[in-house]
Amino acid sequence: MIGLLRGKLLVKQPPDLMLDVNGVGYEVQASMTTFYDLPELQADVTLYTHFVVREDAQLLFGFSSQTERELFRHLLKVNGVGPKMALAIVSGMNPLEFRQVIHASDIARLSRIPGVGKKTAERLVIELRDRLPKSEGGNTASIPAATSAPATSASDEAINALLALGYKPAQASQMIAAYENQGLGVEEMIRQALRASLK
Secondary structure: OOOEEEEEEEEEEOOEEEEEEOOEEEEEEEOHHHHHHOOOOOOEEEEEEEEEEOOOOEEEEEEOOHHHHHHHHHHHOOOOOOHHHHHHHHHHOOHHHHHHHHHOOOHHHHHOOOOOOHHHHHHHHHHHOOOOOOOOOOOOOOOOOOOOOOHHHHHHHHHHHHHHOOOOHHHHHHHHHOOOOOOOOHHHHHHHHHHHHOO
């Protein structure tokens, strides 16, 4: 089990990134919440990881905090929730927000996450209500401003990231369209789009 990686950030293409750990490049899929906390390329970064082995692939998921990784692991224990859906959930809400939604039984908000229908949302509430404490410190640090990038490339990257999280092409394009001409970086554009879609 690979539980932690510490190395140089080589690639930062939401939701994928690559870390150089002593000359070995690790490909990691990270939540958008983690992406907001990443430093610039070539900087050192530490990620808590979860390793998934399937018949057709070996996947490594990375998180900026142990709290977020713990939530990801709780989600994987819910019937019908796989790594892709779990990543979409932790990308849309930080652990504190998610606990609040679960304890409020907010089925409507959960159902707005890509791939989460009403039945899955109800199952999340039922199965996680007793596992997640009502009050616990989460990753609630303020999100740093993203570096601006050209609008066209930033919007394309943002759309691709939303597609990777399970949104349909038309839906992803519509979500990003409102932020294309605001001079936002990729991470900030995705953050704004996800927050707007989950309100």
